[in-house]
Amino acid sequence: MAGKTISETILSAKSKSDARAGDIVVAALDLTYSHDGNRPLAMDLLTSMGTDKVWDPARYILFLDHHPSPNALSAAAHTKLRDFAIQQGVRLYEMGDGISHVILPERGHIAPGDLVIGSDSHSCTGGALAAFTTGVGSTDMAAAMATGQLWMRVPETILVRCSGVLPRGVAAKDLALAIAGRIGADGANYMAIEFAGSAIDALSMDGRFTLTNLAIEMGAKAGLIGTDAVTEAWLDGRLTRPWAHLTADADAVYARIVDIDASTLTPRIALPHNVDNVVAIEDLPRTRVHQVVIGTCNAARESDLAEAARILKGKRIAPGVRLIVTPSSRDTMVASMQSGVLATLVQAGAVIATPGCSGCAGGCHFAVPDVGENVLSTANRNFKGRLGNAESFIYLASPATAAASALTGWITDPREEFRA
Amino acid sequence: MNIAGRAHCFGDDINTDYIIASKYKTASLDPRDLARHLMEDIDPGFGQRVRQGDILVAGKNFGCGSSREGAPLVIKAAGIGVVVAPSFARIFFRNAINIGLPVFICDTSAISTGDDLEFDLEAGTGRNRSTGALIEAAPLPRVMINIVRDGGLAAHIRKHKTFQVV
Numbered sequence: 001m002a003g004k005t006i007s008e009t010i011l012s013a014k015s016k017s018d019a020r021a022g023d024i025v026v027a028a029l030d031l032t033y034s035h036d037g038n039r040p041l042a043m044d045l046l047t048s049m050g051t052d053k054v055w056d057p058a059r060y061i062l063f064l065d066h067h068p069s070p071n072a073l074s075a076a077a078h079t080k081l082r083d084f085a086i087q088q089g090v091r092l093y094e095m096g097d098g099i100s101h102v103i104l105p106e107r108g109h110i111a112p113g114d115l116v117i118g119s120d121s122h123s124c125t126g127g128a129l130a131a132f133t134t135g136v137g138s139t140d141m142a143a144a145m146a147t148g149q150l151w152m153r154v155p156e157t158i159l160v161r162c163s164g165v166l167p168r169g170v171a172a173k174d175l176a177l178a179i180a181g182r183i184g185a186d187g188a189n190y191m192a193i194e195f196a197g198s199a200i201d202a203l204s205m206d207g208r209f210t211l212t213n214l215a216i217e218m219g220a221k222a223g224l225i226g227t228d229a230v231t232e233a234w235l236d237g238r239l240t241r242p243w244a245h246l247t248a249d250a251d252a253v254y255a256r257i258v259d260i261d262a263s264t265l266t267p268r269i270a271l272p273h274n275v276d277n278v279v280a281i282e283d284l285p286r287t288r289v290h291q292v293v294i295g296t297c298n299a300a301r302e303s304d305l306a307e308a309a310r311i312l313k314g315k316r317i318a319p320g321v322r323l324i325v326t327p328s329s330r331d332t333m334v335a336s337m338q339s340g341v342l343a344t345l346v347q348a349g350a351v352i353a354t355p356g357c358s359g360c361a362g363g364c365h366f367a368v369p370d371v372g373e374n375v376l377s378t379a380n381r382n383f384k385g386r387l388g389n390a391e392s393f394i395y396l397a398s399p400a401t402a403a404a405s406a407l408t409g410w411i412t413d414p415r416e417e418f419r420a
Numbered sequence: 421m422n423i424a425g426r427a428h429c430f431g432d433d434i435n436t437d438y439i440i441a442s443k444y445k446t447a448s449l450d451p452r453d454l455a456r457h458l459m460e461d462i463d464p465g466f467g468q469r470v471r472q473g474d475i476l477v478a479g480k481n482f483g484c485g486s487s488r489e490g491a492p493l494v495i496k497a498a499g500i501g502v503v504v505a506p507s508f509a510r511i512f513f514r515n516a517i518n519i520g521l522p523v524f525i526c527d528t529s530a531i532s533t534g535d536d537l538e539f540d541l542e543a544g545t546g547r548n549r550s551t552g553a554l555i556e557a558a559p560l561p562r563v564m565i566n567i568v569r570d571g572g573l574a575a576h577i578r579k580h581k582t583f584q585v586v
């Protein structure tokens with residue numbers, strides 16, 4: 001019998017069966033979570049499932065991360081979520097605590113081997129810890145809250161093998177965009193992606209989360225990375241439960257293998273209005289930037305902010321450019337304050353926003369660009385109208401490219417900064 | 421279950437932000453209000469033009485992007501009878517089945533806006549009455565057929581307390 005991918009291993013354990021790609025299983029969930037952004041709210045659908053109780057209050061977490069209360073309707077939703085949390089005895093992370101996908105690993109809620117669903121498409125982020133974490137809609141979430149289970153099709157897996165190591169000035173985000181460009185927006189639809197190879201081994205956990213976060217932009221249901229010494233060091237002091245290392249079997253069967261040589265990579269830019277519309281920065285014509293966003297669940301962790309600060313230290317952003325920095329969590333923000341990174345960014349001209357989704361989607365009602373403006377963002381999505389104005393243009397890049405571009409007012413190769 | 425109607429064609433990779441823009445997420449809770457803004461950023465006025473029973477035809481990867489169930493709910497509230505595409509993004513596909521918006525997976529390259537289409541969802545067959553061409557669907561997994569038969573996921577769970585995969 002052939003070996004198993006990480007997805008097959010986890011879904012076998014959670015469904016108590018020999019789960020193989022293509023099988024449909026009913027699997028037991030370790031954790032479920034929702035946020036304030038999507039309607040209908042899963043909790044409003046719970047009674048339609050014939051119950052008014054979450055199956056296990058310790059395994060459902062609520063996040064107020066999407067809308068920092070821009071209007072009365074959103075305030076009312078927040079009140080409802082807070083009341084529900086008290087009534088059901090479930091944990092709630094407040095406005096300003098940060099983005100669900102960042103907080104969950106950071107605060108030790110996800111362990112390798114876990115099966116997790118969130119009512120958000122970027123719930124695939126936690127896969128960097130070798131957990132099967134995936135996004136669902138409100139009705140699937142309500143069914144999960146009622147039963148503690150979900151039906152799933154065991155996905156085929158694409159193995160992305162990244163050899164070499166990333167050159168200086170080329171970030172995990174550039175690798176993620178390069179892979180998205182190769183696989184395409186639907187290249188991994190209904191599938192999982194495993195990232196492996198020496199370039200992945202060399203990535204920090206921050207960089208690994210940037211990579212798995214982007215899996216959904218290739219259509220994937222999960223993006224996974226096996227555990228190693230980096231995972232172990234990062235989990236130390238965060239995860240209080242016992243856990244075991246988890247990697248794919250050496251003889252696991254993959255639907256496809258994609259090879260990428262990381263050592264030849266240069267910074268990448270995703271052009272409007274698709275994430276897979278990726279070009280190498282040296283092939284980009286001179287492009288003006290009006291607004292730069294360093295934020296979102298993709299690349300606004302502590303090391304991302306520090307990288308931007310390294311480039312902006314002692315300098316001032318170009319006249320006519322707005323720089324918006326949204327730390328992805330409260331912990332990120334505090335660490336960045338203590339290290340002086342936030343002070344450097346503010347001195348350089350940055351506006352600091354509430355930790356959360358601010359600056360990512362129009363629904364946050366923040367940092368909406370004007371007609372005809374170009375935005376360069378460290379986000380994961382550049383869809384037309386994403387920031388609340390369909391007549392603006394969103395380019396995606398790494399935190400280093402974002403910082404270098406804020407300095408010049410043009411999309412700028414951050415590697416020029418290394419020569420200085 | 422038979423559905424007939426007029427085709428409205430869209431391209432590949434229509435994401436959930438195009439179906440209903442994120443900026444409206446805090447504007448109203450009622451999908452019927454939001455239906456006026458269906459596809460607004462890529463086809464202004466579509467939400468006003470669309471009629472009860474019309475059919476939404478698209479290219480590959482329909483519904484990619486967010487997990488928001490508002491996307492299929494707004495399409496349903498706009499009166500669309502069935503969404504037809506060669507492939508759907510996974511979360512949208514599940515959401516549509518769960519809330520009772522019919523979806524049909526088939527080759528859509530020979531369908532044009534204004535064509536008069538008819539589908540038999542149970543049989544997985546259809547016909548382009550404007551061109552006479554027959555259309556054949558890819559089958560749904562058993563669990564999804566069970567959910568559709570029960571009238572959506574809420575009714576399915578109320579009835580079985582779990583998922584019926586066979």
Ligand code: SF4
Nearest residue numbers: 122296297357360361
């Ligand atoms: S930061 Fe953006 S992509 Fe991430 S959860 Fe928030 S809205 Fe979604």
